[in-house]
Amino acid sequence: MALKKHSLDIAGHQTSVTLEDEFWNALRQIAKSQGRALNDLVAQIDEARDGNLSSAIRVYVLKTVLEQQ
Numbered sequence: 001m002a003l004k005k006h007s008l009d010i011a012g013h014q015t016s017v018t019l020e021d022e023f024w025n026a027l028r029q030i031a032k033s034q035g036r037a038l039n040d041l042v043a044q045i046d047e048a049r050d051g052n053l054s055s056a057i058r059v060y061v062l063k064t065v066l067e068q069q
Contacts, residue, residue: 009039
């Protein structure tokens with residue numbers, strides 16, 4: 001699995017997040033299905049996290065996928 005770094009604007013500041021392609025694709029699909037911009041979804045995840053943003057995104061994606069099953 002290849003890691004990809006993306007720059008995002010979260011709450012008015014630029015940040016870089018590194019995730020595997022599979023997580024980026026799933027995160028984009030989740031944002032699209034919710035009718036939200038990717039940056040807005042990541043900002044929500046960022047506000048609720050306790051640790052690393054990349055890990056928080058992975059957990060969010062996993063929980064969302066499991067809830068849809």
